[in-house]
Amino acid sequence: MKIVIVNYGMGNIYSIQNALKFLGFASEYSDDPAKISNADKIILPGVGSYRKAMQNIISKDLKNPIKEAVEKKGNPILGICLGMQLLGISSTEDGYTKGLGLFDGIVERFDEKCNLKIPHIGYNEVMPASNSVLFQSIKENPDFYFVHSYRMMSPIENGITTCNYGENFIAAFEQNNVFGTQFHPEKSQTNGLILLKNFLSV
Template sequence: MKLVIVDYGMGNITSIISALNFLGVDDVVVSNKPYILNSADKLILPGVGNYATAIAEIRKLNLDKRLEELVINQKKPILGICLGMQLLGCSSTESGFNHGLSLVQGVVDKFCSNELKVPHVGFNQVIPTQQSRLYSGIEGNPDFYFTHSFKMLSESSIGQSLCTYGESFIASFELENVAGVQFHPELSQKNGLHLIKNFIELF
């Protein structure tokens, strides 16, 4: 199995590769080249930083059209991590209004409460949706490591699992071959490794 991490210059790539290698996944390539992306069995879209900057870089590299072809038309599995998850949705209000990749129906906005310390940083509990593939074999309501200032919400059924930080928000989603996690599984110890393994084996 060949796993390609989509490289657009913003992402916690080294830690993701380390987690994948720990799980025995050795055929891991980091690239933004179309022919490399085309050869992938599965894709990971990482992301750390600003939404507006990230989506601009993705469009500059023509990755938006390539990902639409691979994920929507060819049904290649993709896992978005942190900002990468947000980019899979329709839009964000970070640094102004910006359209996303629109691979799922979700919108990104800042946390509403002025009483919250933002960014939301640290381990927090996730309530998995029923019949989840991502959380298969992970017991109870597991903890994962978060670091983010914006959250995703959706009025559509995209297989949301939820977390609460002053308000409820989407911690992860899974819709057919498209999955996203707001937290960093590569930094979430045993639970995170188990979730990555589930993506590799069950998607």
């Protein structure tokens, strides 16, 4: 199985690879469009600014290879944190930026009216979607590590895992071969390791 972690210059390059290695899977960190479109599994990581991330993806010519692999070949993709947000339609971070459009969700800043500390940092419980593939064999309301100031909302109801931080937002989604987690599975101890393993078993 060829697992490619998309390298577009955003985020912690080692932790995901270390986690996969711990689970016994080799992976490659690459910005090669051909490798990405031929990958059996794609992981889109990311920490940082949405606008800059999309600029990097476009300037490295990675947008079409990702979309081709996911939409035409049906290969599974997992977006993590900013990577999940990029799978959506758009974000209002640093002005309006269009995402990859693989999932019907839009990203906006947490509602300041909730009067909670932003960024939302730390472990929080999530409510897994019913019949979730990602959360298979993970107990009810598991905790995962979050660190973000923007969150995704979606009109879609199926396959949505939610978390509450002043308001309900999307903690994870799964729709056919498109998966995303707002939290960091590679930073969520055993819970996250099992989730990654579930994704690799899709």
